[in-house]
Amino acid sequence: MKWVYIAAGIALYVIFLITPNMSNLAPDLSDISIVEAVVEDSGVSNVVSGIIFRNRLYDTIFEVVVFTIAIMGVRFLLADEKPFCTVYQFTDQPSMILARLGATISALVGIELAIRGHLSPGGGFAAGVAGGTAIGLVAITSSTEWMQEIYKRWHASRWEKVSVLVFIVLAVITLAGIELPQGELGTLLSGGIIPLLNILVAVKVALGSWAAILVFVHYRGLL
Template identity: 70%
Template sequence: MKILYLLAGLALFLKMLFTSTTIAEIEELSIMETIIQDSGVANSVSGVIFRNRLYDTIFEVVVFTIAILGASFLLSNETPTQVVYQFTDQPSVVLARLGATIATLVAIELAIRGHLSPGGGFAAGVAGGTAIALVAITSPWEWLQEIYKKWQVATVEKVSVLIFIVLASITLMGGELPYGQIGSLASGGIIPILNILVALKVCLGSWAVILLFIRYRGLL
């Protein structure tokens, strides 16, 4: 069998070595320029995520939602921990709060302008979740839990998912908003709205997971 494997590998190597590679010649537009014109956004990655492979993006959001529900289900029968590990020294608290402020500003920037420059909803949500985590390791978790319940964050998260799925489904069925001028903040039709919804979902979902792990594990 080893000889067969070696012969197969050698044959594949020779094929790659001597087979000529043909490169398609695109006369008028490059692939990136085609995506930009087709989606109406300057960031071609956002065009791919929220248009060319929107089916994948819908299920990515759904999978993230299921992961949060799974974490809540698996930890629901455990006893809450009595010890929560946090930073208490003043330098660490100041640095963590400063980092949270910067991460929040980055999250807002990526969510609003993700269709114009590198970034987007998922990156913005991760930045927002990082900000919440930095606050969590320097603050009483009961305070974060109180804010979470007071502002109905769980409900807002689920509503954002439903709105995203509805808008994405309308887009897949051919519904479009005016693209506007490529490169402007109002360009891209529905893509900026989808960006913000994904950012909201990922950020608030991260908040839920952070609270779960602090409550039942005592750490992030």
């Protein structure tokens, strides 16, 4: 997969080279509300999502790539270490129940933030953090072998890579000027491609957090 990432990086660099300088083409916005302009331009009620996934989409692409590199770095740096013999986890029943209840709530919040992140405060990164929190709470109350088995059974590592690649492809298509219909402002099916980018980022961050948690538990014995 590393050659795919390298090819994607080269493609983005070529886009930078062939994209014309737009600084001299900026319109006069002195009499226009910036917030209203972003809402009208992106078609989403959450202005932050509009900025992240449209106005500053270049930055968001590299944020996703940097997070991917960070997860790969964790695996690489700890690969030569000796696995930890003792794994510290909650064993008392009240703590386990509370942790799993918190994991359920965090997972539901993550799904809601991913689906409705373009309408209300939230978005893909916040949804991914909520999902990672849910996985971490499950990890401190479950056996390491069970967590590893679930991770491999659902091919989480593969889906993580697929989400990154799909995100980059959709982002490049958007930057090229090809967009989906924005739909009706304030509805779930609005904002064009922004809701899809939100969900992809949420999947990427959650699965990447899962990979990091498993590595730290396996080699360090604690989160």
